[in-house]
Amino acid sequence: MAEAVQPVRKPRQKRGIETRQRIIDAAQALFSRKGYHATNSKEIAAEAGVAIGSFYAYFKDKKQLFLEVLKRHIEATKAMIMTRMQEIDFSSESVNEAIYLLIKALYKAHDLSPDFHREAEAMRYSDPEVAQLHDVFHESFRTDFAALLDSFKARLRVTDIEAAAHIVMAASEEIVHSTKIFGETQIEEDRLLSGLADMICRYLFK
Amino acid sequence: MAEAVQPVRKPRQKRGIETRQRIIDAAQALFSRKGYHATNSKEIAAEAGVAIGSFYAYFKDKKQLFLEVLKRHIEATKAMIMTRMQEIDFSSESVNEAIYLLIKALYKAHDLSPDFHREAEAMRYSDPEVAQLHDVFHESFRTDFAALLDSFKARLRVTDIEAAAHIVMAASEEIVHSTKIFGETQIEEDRLLSGLADMICRYLFK
Amino acid sequence: MAEAVQPVRKPRQKRGIETRQRIIDAAQALFSRKGYHATNSKEIAAEAGVAIGSFYAYFKDKKQLFLEVLKRHIEATKAMIMTRMQEIDFSSESVNEAIYLLIKALYKAHDLSPDFHREAEAMRYSDPEVAQLHDVFHESFRTDFAALLDSFKARLRVTDIEAAAHIVMAASEEIVHSTKIFGETQIEEDRLLSGLADMICRYLFK
């Protein structure tokens, strides 16, 4: 017997779209505040001001909703970094200065929603689908960054640009987490960020 | 109504100590295989071959058990790294070589129980107590590493040794995770590990 | 971790109100038949013909449910006594006769649900909240009774009307319990009730 599959509602009208947004907003707020596992669907519906039935009309389950929130968060992060990168004039400034500004851009991007970022990181380690989303984002970013490096080729000392891009990004993300997510570090942010920039420049450039 | 406080059992006899061990072993296996949130106390008891009552005689709840498993895992990791470090002759070898061996030691330490390590990392991002345990470990390690760097002072180009120790360790851990935990990276391990060693050496030494 | 506060459901629709009623009815039946401590929430839900989830949607726990049943029982008892009292013509009848009818009213009120009454009495002795509910009821009743006595002032021999009201009520309740709750007394009800009426009249009136 064919299952009566109630497909997820794809809102076309203004009201429906707004309702969907409200649920995503509520979810992001609660996932940030209490974490994914400690948040239940009723709470999300309540925070969004809709009935629990509406929740399941718009989202298959809590997990799918998390992925939607994550997608939106990744897009916002991407956009923010891109905007900041466009402000950097790579031709005129010294490469060291450019690297520092890049790290700052990454750093600032974590101000968007640090607690959600933290929760997303947790999920990345425990859930394959979340890891997958993260990877796609990371890889596209790495490609862009590799291209940027390629445009500096003359001054580069590294030869394996792809690997270098990955290494630099991974290192940067972890250091930023040290300061933004686990703020309890004994060492001040400035010392870590300038050390990081120093390390990256020495590594990449002649 | 005053609740009966039944404190956690501290086994003194051989049998009790073994039972406790069996539960920790079972928990580590299940947390690794299915993750913390998808594992329940009944399963752990079953895997350990004990009654559910014994679970709660030895551990307040699943969370406390996780922390016990984590403590043991951290101790084992520490021991393994220490052993491998003692095999490195820092006086005779080149510093570059020594750094590479250090990274290898860290890398090998992740073979102990990679899946549990992954789960621990997830918990670190979502649970303050786990983050705390990680931090204590990390800080003691950083202190040791800083002392090691200090012994090379003459050849060091970095001046803020503490920050440098933190940066190097954070970068190394994240790169190792790229390969050991999220093995799906397009880039081969060797390229990442040798790039990492290169970066660290250029950063640290003249 | 902040707990999700799921407040008790306040039914607005007809169906919800009926469900809540059915649970209260079932609970009263089971508390009467088996006692509070020997009754569990699953049984109550089953007897009410609802899922266990509904139990916890409407009531925080078994204790709160007991208090609801008790409130309803107290209201019913109050109403019954009031009705019977209104049938007594205090002006025309002899006070002795009136007292006897009052005792009879109290006595009859115990026919409403003698077993629940017994269980409530047990809870009164072991649970402060139940004791509190009982007290509020008792005190309001005592006030009314004192007012009634006050209207007979001319024929009263007692001067401390408040204390007298309390004493008379306490004595009456305990005697009625002897017969209604612990029916095994060797002595017939009539002897006890008429003796009680005699005692009270001699005490109160000239």
Place this chain on the structure above:
Amino acid sequence: MAEAVQPVRKPRQKRGIETRQRIIDAAQALFSRKGYHATNSKEIAAEAGVAIGSFYAYFKDKKQLFLEVLKRHIEATKAMIMTRMQEIDFSSESVNEAIYLLIKALYKAHDLSPDFHREAEAMRYSDPEVAQLHDVFHESFRTDFAALLDSFKARLRVTDIEAAAHIVMAASEEIVHSTKIFGETQIEEDRLLSGLADMICRYLFK
């Protein structure tokens, strides 16, 4: 197949008798402090300073232990009242005075262990075996009291002495409970106790 019934241990040696006593003491303390249902066997064993195994060597189960505690408590109460009664010189004093002293004796008997008394009262209402023990005590007491009344026959106005004895005892017990167990009454003890004595005297005597 014959069940391996491990009979309850009847200690003959000094040590065994002391152990049994310690368990009864511990149980009375805990039943008083937390109530029968909120006290578990492990706690009792711990409070008595014995292993849980010893508990079950001496007592079939928690219920039987409660009955043992209750028996001892009833005996102690009996003994106390008897002692105080012997101090009353019924021949020389006025009957009113004697009644007042009797009430005082009952009142003082509740100082032995008021909280255990309260718990016993709760159990009396919910457990037939406890009710039975109470009844036996009560009836023997009533018989004694009726005999005492009989010795005053000339001055008595009541004719049904048995019923009168029951009524007087029941009333007294409930009033004493008002003050000793539910101490929150608005009305002072003195007013209640002297009112009670007044009521009883008017009822019993010419």
Place this chain on the structure above:
DNA sequence: CATGAATGAGCTTTCATTCAT
């Protein structure tokens, strides 16, 4: 006699999900 580790039935409670209104 005494110990306390071990047992597991069974209780309370939560929460993702469905569906009649």
Place this chain on the structure above:
DNA sequence: AATGAATGAAAGCTCATTCAT
């Protein structure tokens, strides 16, 4: 579209009791 009452599987945890040492 929206509602929220109802469901019940399944998780967490307790505790009376047994029995090997």
